[in-house]
Every structure is written in C-alpha cells, then in structure tokens.
Amino acid sequence: MCGELRAGDAGRQVVLMGWVNRRRDHGNLIFLDLRDRSGIAQVVLDHDLTPEGHAKGEQVRPEYVVAAVGKVRLRDQDAINPKMPTGEIEIEATEIRVLNDTRLAPFSPAEEAIQNEEVRLKYRYVDLRREEMQRNFRLRHQITLAIRESLSQQGFLEIETPILTKSTPEGARDFLVPSRIHPGEFYALPQSPQIFKQILMISGFDRYFQIARCFRDEDLRADRQLEFTQIDLEISFPRRETVFGVVEQFMQAAFAAAGVTLSIPFPRITYDEAMRRYGTDKPDPRLPGLTGVRAAFTDADLAALQIDPALPVVALRIPNVGELSRKQREENHPLFDLKKGAKFIDDFKRLAKGFPEAAVKVRELAGASDADFVIVVAGDPAHPIKASDTKFEGRLSEREINVYAAAGNFRSELAKKYADRHGAFRVTEETVAAAHARGPQDTVDGSRAFHPIWLTDFPMFEYDLASGKWVPAHHPFTAPYEADMANLTSDPASVRADCYDLAMNGLELGSGSIRIHRKDVQQQIFSSLGISDEEARARFGFFLDALEYGTPPHGGIALGLDRIVMLLAGAANLREVIAFPKTAKAIDLMAGAPTTVTEQQLRELHIRVARRE
RNA sequence: GGGGACGUAGCUCAGUUUGGUUAGAGCGCUGCCCUGUCACGGCAGAGGUCGCGGGUUCGAGCCCCGUCGUCCCCGCCA
Numbered sequence: 136m137c138g139e140l141r142a143g144d145a146g147r148q149v150v151l152m153g154w155v156n157r158r159r160d161h162g163n164l165i166f167l168d169l170r171d172r173s174g175i176a177q178v179v180l181d182h183d184l185t186p187e188g189h190a191k192g193e194q195v196r197p198e199y200v201v202a203a204v205g206k207v208r209l210r211d212q213d214a215i216n217p218k219m220p221t222g223e224i225e226i227e228a229t230e231i232r233v234l235n236d237t238r239l240a241p242f243s244p245a246e247e248a249i250q251n252e253e254v255r256l257k258y259r260y261v262d263l264r265r266e267e268m269q270r271n272f273r274l275r276h277q278i279t280l281a282i283r284e285s286l287s288q289q290g291f292l293e294i295e296t297p298i299l300t301k302s303t304p305e306g307a308r309d310f311l312v313p314s315r316i317h318p319g320e321f322y323a324l325p326q327s328p329q330i331f332k333q334i335l336m337i338s339g340f341d342r343y344f345q346i347a348r349c350f351r352d353e354d355l356r357a358d359r360q361l362e363f364t365q366i367d368l369e370i371s372f373p374r375r376e377t378v379f380g381v382v383e384q385f386m387q388a389a390f391a392a393a394g395v396t397l398s399i400p401f402p403r404i405t406y407d408e409a410m411r412r413y414g415t416d417k418p419d420p421r422l423p424g425l426t427g428v429r430a431a432f433t434d435a436d437l438a439a440l441q442i443d444p445a446l447p448v449v450a451l452r453i454p455n456v457g458e459l460s461r462k463q464r465e466e467n468h469p470l471f472d473l474k475k476g477a478k479f480i481d482d483f484k485r486l487a488k489g490f491p492e493a494a495v496k497v498r499e500l501a502g503a504s505d506a507d508f509v510i511v512v513a514g515d516p517a518h519p520i521k522a523s524d525t526k527f528e529g530r531l532s533e534r535e536i537n538v539y540a541a542a543g544n545f546r547s548e549l550a551k552k553y554a555d556r557h558g559a560f561r562v563t564e565e566t567v568a569a570a571h572a573r574g575p576q577d578t579v580d581g582s583r584a585f586h587p588i589w590l591t592d593f594p595m596f597e598y599d600l601a602s603g604k605w606v607p608a609h610h611p612f613t614a615p616y617e618a619d620m621a622n623l624t625s626d627p628a629s630v631r632a633d634c635y636d637l638a639m640n641g642l643e644l645g646s647g648s649i650r651i652h653r654k655d656v657q658q659q660i661f662s663s664l665g666i667s668d669e670e671a672r673a674r675f676g677f678f679l680d681a682l683e684y685g686t687p688p689h690g691g692i693a694l695g696l697d698r699i700v701m702l703l704a705g706a707a708n709l710r711e712v713i714a715f716p717k718t719a720k721a722i723d724l725m726a727g728a729p730t731t732v733t734e735q736q737l738r739e740l741h742i743r744v745a746r747r748e
Numbered sequence: 749g750g751g752g753a754c755g756u757a758g759c760u761c762a763g764u765u766u767g768g769u770u771a772g773a774g775c776g777c778u779g780c781c782c783u784g785u786c787a788c789g790g791c792a793g794a795g796g797u798c799g800c801g802g803g804u805u806c807g808a809g810c811c812c813c814g815u816c817g818u819c820c821c822c823g824c825c826a
Contacts, residue, residue, distance in 0.1 A: 157786075157787080157788095159784095159785050159786065159788050159789095160782080160785095160788090161782055161783055161784070161785065161788075161789085162781070162782040162783065163782080163783050164782090164783040164784065164785080165783095165785095166784080166785055166786065166788085168786070175786095177785085177786070179784085179785095181783075182783080183783085196777095197776095210784090211784080213784085214784055214785080214786090216785090216786055218786080219786075222786085239758070239776085239777070240758085241758050241759070242758075242759055242776090243759085243775095243776075245787090246759090246775090246776095246787085249759055249760075250759085250760065250761095251755095251759075251760090251818080252818065252819070253817070253818050253819090254758090254759080256818090306824090306825070306826080307824085307825055307826085308824085308825085326825095326826095327826085351825065351826090352825095353824055353825040354823085354824060354825075356820085356821080356825085357819085357820070357821095359825070469751075469752065469821090470821085472821090472822070474822080474823095544821095548821085608826095609826075610826085636826080643826065645826080646826050647826095693826080695826090708819090708820095718817090718818070718819085719818075719819065719820080720817085720818085722817095724818095
C-alpha cells in the first residue's frame, strides 16, 4: 500500500495502485503522488529511465486511477519530505498503466473540504476520498468494533430485530411501508428496537445488544438524521448501577479505540440540578454554568427592571469575550428564545448606571472578570408563558424550568458564536487532533475535553396544555420510582421516572430506563396517562400479552453511535460521519431520493396518490 | 409550519453600501516550456442564464415581489 512504505522497504520491487493525488511535471521528470486508502507515495517518472512511462505520465491527470510498477528507493538527503510519512522514499517507476481516466471532478479530494456542501453530497464518492473522510470512517469502524468487543466480553449477545415491523411506542412519526400482500396495510420501520429487546428479555436472553439502525420521520438537525444508528442494549435483573457500569465500560473502550482516555465512573446529576446549573438536560461543562443572582437585586430593583420576583434570576457568563458594542449585542438578540417567558439584560453599562450595586454584585456572584461577557436572564412578567403552576416540594416548576432553559439556550448559542474567544472548545479540538495524530496505541487524556454526565431523576410526566393531560415524558414502559408510586393519580407531576440520560459536551448521547415488568403497574401507568385498555391493546397488544408470560425485571439503554463518532471525529454535524447522509430537507442529493414511482408500482401496493405537484 | 444566514466562473470569494460602458481575483482547467518537485515554477488561453421567475427603471449582479436550493435554529424529535 502507498502509505505504508518506509525507508526499510528500499530496494523492494512494488506495484502500487491508486489515484493520482497530484502531478508535478518538470519536463523530462514527472512526479506523481499516488494515493490509496493508506496514504500517499511519490512516484518518479524519469524520461531517461522509462521513456514510455514518462510519455504516459504526461497524459495522466489528477484522480486518474493508475498502477505504477517500480522499485522503492531512498530519496537523496535534500529531497526528503519530512511532512509525509513516506517522505524518505519514492518509487522509481519502470512502467505505468492507466487503469482508468476520470471526468474532471467539481472539486479535488486532495484538498480540504469545500464550503459547498451541496456539491460535496452530490459527488459523495469524490468527497469520501478525502483524507479527513477516510479517517472518519476508519474511526467509526474502530469505535464500533471496540463496542462490539466490549459488550461481547461483558456477556452480551448481538441479536437482530426486524426492520419491517409494527409501529413502536416512541413519540416520533413512523416511516410506513405499504404491504403488497395485504392491501391497505402497512409495516413501520422501527424508531428503535424497544419492544423487541424487551421481548428478548422475556425470552431469556438476559443480555442483548445490537448496533441497530433506527428510523424517525421528523425534521433533521445538525445532530439528527432520518436514519441513525443506536447502540441498543437490554439487561435482565439489573439495577441502574448495572446499566451504568456496562455503558461506562464500553464507552471507555470506544474512546480508547479513538486514542482518548476516558475516566470512569461518569459524574451524575439530577434533572432539576442540570436545569438549575446549565438550563438544559444535556449540559456542557466546558464553560461556566449558570449562577443564581436573585440576591444581587432588591425587590425594588426587580420591580423597576420589570422582572418577575417569583422566578429565577440567573447570570450566564462567557469568558474572555471582551466588550461588545451595542450593534454586536443586538446581533445576538435573535439567539434568545423569547417564547420561554423570559427576558435578558446584556447591557451592563446601562445596568450599572441605574443599579450600580446590583451590577457589581451580579458579576461578583458569577465570578466574572472584566473580560467576561455576562448576561442576566429572568422571568418576564409582561410575557408569561402558559404553563402548569403545579409545583412540588423541592422540584422545579414549569415556569422556572423555562427561565433556566432560555438562559441555557442563550448560553450555548453564545458559546458557539464566541468559541474563538473563550477557547473552551479548543481543548476538545486539540485532544481530537492529538488522538488522531498518535493513533489508538498511544492514547491522550480526554478528561478535560470530553465530559460525560449521567442525568437521573427525570419527571415521569409532562403536562400538555393543549390536551389538558399528563403525557409521558418517555415511552410508556418506563418504570416510576417505587417511592413515588403512591402519588401516581393524586400528584402525577411529583412522580419521578427510573430513567437516565447520558450527555456529553452539550449533546444527548442516549437514554434508557428500568422498565415496567409487571402488568398491574403497566395498567396503572396507562390509566394515569388516560390510555384506555382498548387503546393500549390496539397499540401494544402483543407486548402486553408477552408481559404476562413470566417477564423478568429488566432495563437498558440506547446510545447514538453517530453522535459518539461525531464527537471523537471532532465533526460539527452527523453528515461528516455518515457515508451517505440526507440534507436538512431529507433529500439524498447523490441518489436523488425520494422520487416518484411508476403507476404500476403504486397499483401493486394498492396506493393512490391524492395530490402531486 | 415559522425565523435567520447564504446563493456571482468547476471551487473559494470580491463587486450589492450610492443602479451606469465589455462582471473581476485566487485556485482549478487547457496548451506550450521546464530533471528534484512535493500547494513545483514560467508563459499564453478558455471559462459567466450573477439560483430561477416577474416587476420598477432609459438602464438591474445591485432596488421591489415571488420562488427554489443549501446550512443553522424554533416547532417537531430521546
């Protein structure tokens, strides 16, 4: 292979096959950089040594596929290229064969990624030739392999579940597949293997896992694709600790495969605490959290500032942003989500004029230096949100959560925008770069760059104002805390779920729970959700049946493989670690999917399209 | 469904503020020259539906309306 040749190979007769990365024509001497999966080697075509080879070399263009026959030789001392792994040698070619020519590609894979992602995706096969993409997929392979091996060693069995199946109880829209054999009936693509893995527990496979493709027909985001891959697992007779331990093990192995040392166990935080400190259930501790600054203001201050005194008053701080002009601050305003019933104060000069003591105290409480940018976020009495005011001992109310969420959102948007100034994300970038440079044999410490956090104690229900009902915050097989069971009907908001999320650097990596394994409990949950027996039977009938046949206590989790790879690749979106991804509008620009189909196909499927532009 | 950014040569971008002759640059591409380059170098050249449609105007890359595409976010989604 091109990239593997070293000084020790000098004298070897070789045949190299690959793509022409670059060509440097010096007249009677031509250099071809030949590229394959392993890297790049320099091939020399000397007119004196091989006139025919040289003549062919003149015809060759970048991205031609060629075979070079020749001898590996050491370069002269002054011709050594220290920037290339193969820089000490070159191939003295005696023969060259053009295996294939090429149309001129719209961009060169020898260079950095072009800005135009539309073109990259359309010519994905060219884009994937780039070194960065080759590295991302090698990394993905290594991570997947490490996870499989870790789980296998921990006693898990990989079992496949159906792709053509019945709608599963996750909240997302299903992809439907019409049945030819059964007119008017449809399969659904799995949103996750949730029900099947629980049935596998009932079936006695006490430790199951699957690197499973999942499908959800929802709008896409930088970290969301229509189809994505989960590391899905389930355990019989578990405690929550069992699940945490298993995940920590394979996460450590996965990161090690990427050359990063991850220390375990991972820290934990409750949902309420995460909202208080970060304003989100996917905390990013690389930057300072939120600080409660209610104490900095007198009641009169709050009244004058038109701030709701009953709601949290918090400061968010982005280090080292420096002073922002009024125009710069105004450009940030659209980043603030006004729909959360909160407002913000980002003009500290003005605040200091009207409320000098408060301004000083806020910065002091937030631990801000002069260069740090501080914003106060608080409840806006002029624009209260519609929310349930139900509040339970020690728990956050919905209005409170919304103020924290507004602050947390603003914090993460500003953190993204001013990444160059605060430098907190650079730690991760540098760690990723170092890991890639050193390879998995020699790992780098990821403790400052990667921050895994377990989140626990989520509320079991959310109040849905539209329907006036309590709806499950998770899928309806999530077990409530036993201690909270008594409140199930009287105080649904106070019930906590025995479920957990794993977050890292502001991304949700996965979530899981201990499941309900008893039919009576399941029925209670359904009834508290206002799901009738009939409805439950229609939606999950076969599963409820299965529950009656000796279901062991069980629980598990599913983690997003794509997101893990994305973090370890240092990529900004999932498309960088998925070979053939879809655009934000759910289109495959290379394949051209989706498309219309022939009338014949529709007829066979008993489908008539109602309207088509 | 909503908000925002972007759309000019194959690619990266300037030109849009203040409408005015033939729309520019770098890279890439084509041809010629070059024996130690490695982002090779030199000379010459080709390459444009200014995303698309409509409007205003004597005149539109530039102003207005609509529309399409890509990206980010909200809604939606574990």
